[in-house]
Amino acid sequence: MSDDVDIDVEYLTRVEGHGNIEVNAKNGEIEKCEWQVVEAPRFFESLVVDRDWTELHHITSRICGICSIGHTLTSLKATEDAMDIEVSEQDEKLRKLALHAENMQSHVLHVGYLALPDLMDSKSVVPLTESHEKEVKTVIRLHRLANRMSDMITGRTTHPQRLIPGGFSKIPTENELMELKNKLEGSFNDLTAVANLLKKLESKIPNFQRETEYISLTHDDEFALYGGDICSSDTGKTPSEDYLDITNEYTVPQSTAKYTKNNRESYMVGALARLNNNYDQLSPMAKGVAEKFDFDPLVCNPFMNNIAQVVEVVHSVEDSISIIEDLLESGLEKQEEYNSPDIEPKAGRGVGAVEVPRGILFHDYTYDENGKCTEANCVIPTNQNHGNIQLDMEKLAPKIIDQPEEKVKTQLSMLVRAYDPCISCSTHDLNIKFVE
Amino acid sequence: MKPQTKPKVAFFDFAGCEGDQLQVANLEEKLLDLLEIVEPVSFREVMTEHSDDYDIAFIEGSVTRNHDVERLRKIRENAETVVAIGSCATIGGVNSIRNRQNFKKVKERVYGEDGDMYEAWDKAKGIDAVIEVDYKVHGCPIDRDEFLHVVRSLVMGREPNIPDYPVCVECKLNENVCAFERDEFCVGPVTRAGCDSCCVNQGTICWGCRGLVDDPNEEAHQEVLEEYGLTAEEVMKKFDLYFTWQKEVREDE
Numbered sequence: 001m002s003d004d005v006d007i008d009v010e011y012l013t014r015v016e017g018h019g020n021i022e023v024n025a026k027n028g029e030i031e032k033c034e035w036q037v038v039e040a041p042r043f044f045e046s047l048v049v050d051r052d053w054t055e056l057h058h059i060t061s062r063i064c065g066i067c068s069i070g071h072t073l074t075s076l077k078a079t080e081d082a083m084d085i086e087v088s089e090q091d092e093k094l095r096k097l098a099l100h101a102e103n104m105q106s107h108v109l110h111v112g113y114l115a116l117p118d119l120m121d122s123k124s125v126v127p128l129t130e131s132h133e134k135e136v137k138t139v140i141r142l143h144r145l146a147n148r149m150s151d152m153i154t155g156r157t158t159h160p161q162r163l164i165p166g167g168f169s170k171i172p173t174e175n176e177l178m179e180l181k182n183k184l185e186g187s188f189n190d191l192t193a194v195a196n197l198l199k200k201l202e203s204k205i206p207n208f209q210r211e212t213e214y215i216s217l218t219h220d221d222e223f224a225l226y227g228g229d230i231c232s233s234d235t236g237k238t239p240s241e242d243y244l245d246i247t248n249e250y251t252v253p254q255s256t257a258k259y260t261k262n263n264r265e266s267y268m269v270g271a272l273a274r275l276n277n278n279y280d281q282l283s284p285m286a287k288g289v290a291e292k293f294d295f296d297p298l299v300c301n302p303f304m305n306n307i308a309q310v311v312e313v314v315h316s317v318e319d320s321i322s323i324i325e326d327l328l329e330s331g332l333e334k335q336e337e338y339n340s341p342d343i344e345p346k347a348g349r350g351v352g353a354v355e356v357p358r359g360i361l362f363h364d365y366t367y368d369e370n371g372k373c374t375e376a377n378c379v380i381p382t383n384q385n386h387g388n389i390q391l392d393m394e395k396l397a398p399k400i401i402d403q404p405e406e407k408v409k410t411q412l413s414m415l416v417r418a419y420d421p422c423i424s425c426s427t428h429d430l431n432i433k434f435v436e
Numbered sequence: 437m438k439p440q441t442k443p444k445v446a447f448f449d450f451a452g453c454e455g456d457q458l459q460v461a462n463l464e465e466k467l468l469d470l471l472e473i474v475e476p477v478s479f480r481e482v483m484t485e486h487s488d489d490y491d492i493a494f495i496e497g498s499v500t501r502n503h504d505v506e507r508l509r510k511i512r513e514n515a516e517t518v519v520a521i522g523s524c525a526t527i528g529g530v531n532s533i534r535n536r537q538n539f540k541k542v543k544e545r546v547y548g549e550d551g552d553m554y555e556a557w558d559k560a561k562g563i564d565a566v567i568e569v570d571y572k573v574h575g576c577p578i579d580r581d582e583f584l585h586v587v588r589s590l591v592m593g594r595e596p597n598i599p600d601y602p603v604c605v606e607c608k609l610n611e612n613v614c615a616f617e618r619d620e621f622c623v624g625p626v627t628r629a630g631c632d633s634c635c636v637n638q639g640t641i642c643w644g645c646r647g648l649v650d651d652p653n654e655e656a657h658q659e660v661l662e663e664y665g666l667t668a669e670e671v672m673k674k675f676d677l678y679f680t681w682q683k684e685v686r687e688d689e
Contacts, residue, residue: 041500046545059530059533158455161640
């Protein structure tokens with residue numbers, strides 16, 4: 001232990017994208033404590049300018065490999081809003097299945113492959129493949145199920161193909177949906193095993209509290225993912241087209257990603273925010289898992305975001321089963337092969353707002369009368385969390401700074417990791433520094 | 437056959453969406469088989485462990501700034517074999533759409549008046565703009581089986597087989613209705629195959645993510661082009677979501 005600490009984590013590991021953590025302390029007093037986002041800027045809001053309305057979802061899907069379905073859907077919703085394009089009830093249900101598949105895939109990847117090693121005192125999942133083969137195989141099975149579901153609904157696991165303006169180029173068959181439903185029902189044992197494993201490791205989750213503002217979508221009829229109004233735990237509901245009133249983006253020198261704030265200096269989005277705002281609408285089994293961890297909103301420990309992600313995986317499985325039952329009960333309406341909805345492009349502005357794995361995502365496009373994009377704005381969940389990560393770090397660091405440097409480093413890294421930051425999405429990067 | 441000593445492999449990423457590294461995680465159980473033949477020593481996205489002692493480097497993402505050049509050169513020095521994975525690394529990918537845009541405007545559109553706060557080149561490029569690349573696994577994202585094929589080939593000391601014929605060849609084998617027949621525009625005739633025409637199979641078009649065949653004027657699918665009265669140049673000109681940087685390189689040659 002030393003009174004002078006200089007932590008410099010360059011390129012934080014086990015997160016998507018590049019970020020650094022820099023903490024300096026002298027005589028036990030923190031002099032600098034900074035979360036830095038250093039990802040190379042990718043300029044998506046410019047890439048789409050002058051492109052045709054039929055290409056935007058394809059381009060913006062590439063903002064993020066992990067949440068490419070979420071970006072595609074948000075993009076489509078913005079285009080559809082701008083051009084008043086109708087989407088059938090059946091296609092909306094299928095899109096909700098696509099979103100559940102991605103939520104499951106992303107959360108299982110994050111909790112199982114990236115966060116779990118911290119709780120099991122391992123530096124990565126690689127050694128666990130030998131020491132805890134059974135647990136790793138459970139995680140793999142759930143991950144595979146989610147990916148097969150994406151394949152079946154969207155035609156691919158990453159950068160979906162079938163999702164197009166106005167609907168789908170191709171839809172699954174009833175038999176495929178039936179088979180998917182059976183597989184989802186067959187996953188309950190694995191889901192329970194993961195929840196039980198985390199329950200056993202619960203004491204390893206740091207007990208850190210900092211109340212903040214939680215922002216997510218909310219919807220009267222369901223646990224909001226595909227759409228709804230914006231809901232703040234501080235200021236209540238706002239229509240999603242007025243998102244600029246909530247996000248208030250600004251730039252900071254230590255980050256190539258933009259930051260956001262609403263009612264306080266920062267807010268949090270993601271699974272924990274969704275649970276805090278919409279807890280009562282979770283599916284029964286998901287609520288059961290939340291109760292195991294005494295989840296009682298507002299939950300103000302950001303490390304609990306990982307548990308909230310597991311709860312959401314269970315919700316996504318249960319809700320997917322009920323969506324498939326609905327679809328099968330009414331009978332799947334067939335569509336033409338190589339379906340391409342008849343759409344006349346028109347000028348206008350549209351906003352799409354969707355809850356994607358890491359939180360609320362906005363795409364906002366303006367088109368000219370030929371359907372060429374003239375202006376675009378994308379506000380990414382991780383951007384909205386950067387400010388909150390910074391403030392959490394400023395509160396956590398002084399509490400733990402007298403511990404051995406390695407421990408400080410691990411806990412600060414775990415804090416950032418708990419947010420499951422998707423840094424290339426947000427620009428956009430992570431890196432930690434410690435000084436002796 | 438299990439090699440005596442496993443080659444050490446490392447993964448690195450530059451400007452991209454990390455969707456290609458995700459395909460490695462998406463190998464699911466096959467990932468465990470892969471760990472039998474190679475030893476990952478650096479993979480920031482999933483491992484905290486790190487070593488600069490590796491044989492094969494897999495690199496995702498485009499090169500877009502001076503800082504990247506230093507990192508790439510170091511990787512090249514450390515690795516015996518460098519494999520570019522995914523369109524951003526192999527051909528600049530969608531990142532290079534901006535190469536044709538006015539860079540001042542590009543920065544303004546994203547960061548407003550703070551556009552000059554961040555370092556970036558006015559062009560995004562494939563990594564072979566800066567270092568020698570031994571093999572390319574194309575695609576956006578890469579195809580998991582093709583990636584496994586390349587890794588296995590390298591471990592066995594064989595040349596990986598990367599197609600140099602257009603997507604139309606695979607698309608016809610899959611008996612798809614041609615996109616041109618459906619009044620859609622498609623870059624399958626000039627795009628490198630190896631994807632099993634996966635996008636057309638799902639009811640859409642070929643967007644060109646695997647980049648151009650080595651020589652589009654010679655190797656493009658003439659039958660499709662002639663049937664619809666097109667030339668390879670016209671196809672490349674009309675729709676170039678992925679080809680911008682590749683075309684710049686061709687023009688320079």
